[in-house]
Amino acid sequence: MRRYRNVILTGLLIAGMVAISSAWLASGDPDGLERVAEEKDFLDRAEDPGYEILPDYTIPGVDGAISTALAGVIGVGVVAALALGAGYLLRAREGGRGTGGAGAGDAGKR
Amino acid sequence: MMSITQAAIQVTSDGPGMHIPDGFVSAPVAAAGWVAMVGILAVAVRVTNRELNEKAVPLMGVMAAFIFAAQMMNFPVAGGTSGHMLGGALAAILLGPWAAMIVMTAVVGFKSVLFQDGGIAALGLNVLNMGMLTALVGYASYRTAEPLLRGNRTALLASVSVAAWISVEVAAVSTSLQLAVSGSSPLDVVLPAMVGVHALIGVGEGLITAAALGFIMTTRADLLPQRRPASSSTGRG
Numbered sequence: 001m002r003r004y005r006n007v008i009l010t011g012l013l014i015a016g017m018v019a020i021s022s023a024w025l026a027s028g029d030p031d032g033l034e035r036v037a038e039e040k041d042f043l044d045r046a047e048d049p050g051y052e053i054l055p056d057y058t059i060p061g062v063d064g065a066i067s068t069a070l071a072g073v074i075g076v077g078v079v080a081a082l083a084l085g086a087g088y089l090l091r092a093r094e095g096g097r098g099t100g101g102a103g104a105g106d107a108g109k110r
Numbered sequence: 111m112m113s114i115t116q117a118a119i120q121v122t123s124d125g126p127g128m129h130i131p132d133g134f135v136s137a138p139v140a141a142a143g144w145v146a147m148v149g150i151l152a153v154a155v156r157v158t159n160r161e162l163n164e165k166a167v168p169l170m171g172v173m174a175a176f177i178f179a180a181q182m183m184n185f186p187v188a189g190g191t192s193g194h195m196l197g198g199a200l201a202a203i204l205l206g207p208w209a210a211m212i213v214m215t216a217v218v219g220f221k222s223v224l225f226q227d228g229g230i231a232a233l234g235l236n237v238l239n240m241g242m243l244t245a246l247v248g249y250a251s252y253r254t255a256e257p258l259l260r261g262n263r264t265a266l267l268a269s270v271s272v273a274a275w276i277s278v279e280v281a282a283v284s285t286s287l288q289l290a291v292s293g294s295s296p297l298d299v300v301l302p303a304m305v306g307v308h309a310l311i312g313v314g315e316g317l318i319t320a321a322a323l324g325f326i327m328t329t330r331a332d333l334l335p336q337r338r339p340a341s342s343s344t345g346r347g
Contacts, residue, residue: 003242004168007330011172019179027184027192031305034128035191040303042294051224057182057225065238071225072182076175081212081219083174087167090159 019072023065129228129236136292143234154208162181173201174213187315191312196240199248199274200319207249214241239281271316278312
């Protein structure tokens with residue numbers, strides 16, 4: 001996996017930079033669907049989710065663009081960890097059948 | 111000073127983000143979206159699990175992170191409207207359609223749950239439109255054009271951007287159908303509007319997709335899929 005360490009680091013760096021800079025650079029105009037909903041008069045049908053974690057790419061209590069930048073970094077980190085974790089888990093199951101602890105459930109697959 | 115802060119707040123908290131929020135689609139349509147998403151995801155996991163090679167895992171992780179970030183970067187199109195990359199075509203051309211669908215499900219699902227971008231009930235439809243359809247259509251369009259290109263780099267990147275553009279338009283059509291069936295807006299109203307604005311957003315998608323693939327071709331061409339049908343390493347009974 002060493003061969004891909006630089007790929008992962010470079011990719012995450014680019015993703016992080018895009019997420020951070022989006023806090024300042026991204027257009028705040030309504031996007032395609034929102035604009036259509038506005039013009040065609042169904043925007044008010046949208047329902048609140050009823051809960052908030054990081055609403056609208058901001059961290060509650062932190063103001064301004066920095067809030068979005070932080071939320072973006074958190075997002076990049078968590079989504080990368082989820083995807084990498086899931087991938088390595090699947091691989092461990094496949095490659096290490098019988099040895100790995102992850103795949104107890106698929107003994108009958110083959 | 112005050113007004114700068116004010117403006118910054120306004121930019122970052124400007125309405126819903128917007129994947130389909132709950133309420134735009136009716137309960138049956140949303141439920142059908144969930145069923146379709148789960149079914150397709152199950153197939154994608156099975157296929158990917160069988161074909162997963164060493165480089166796929168890090169690439170899937172990096173792709174997920176990049177697409178997550180790229181979706182935050184709204185770019186302006188005409189008339190006070192913005193758009194952002196979807197990413198399904200890029201992921202599919204790089205990883206294959208099935209692995210791409212897993213990546214896109216992770217990204218779109220995560221955005222809905224953690225960032226309240228897109229409703230939970232509507233999540234199946236959002237994943238279907240922005241992740242699965244884009245991956246499938248982007249990949250199919252690209253593979254259709256690929257044999258005609260004879261390895262010409264410029265032609266390849268051009269066809270990649272066209273494939274990405276088509277994928278956005280198909281997602282817009284699919285979303286319009288769901289909105290119409292849900293009674294949010296008649297099809298003859300919502301369809302031209304969605305297809306029109308996403309024709310512009312799709313140009314952005316095409317440019318970013320081609321730029322990202324061009325960057326990978328230049329820096330790490332070994333990460334691109336090798337199209338050799340004679341990969342007999344999976345022969346087992």
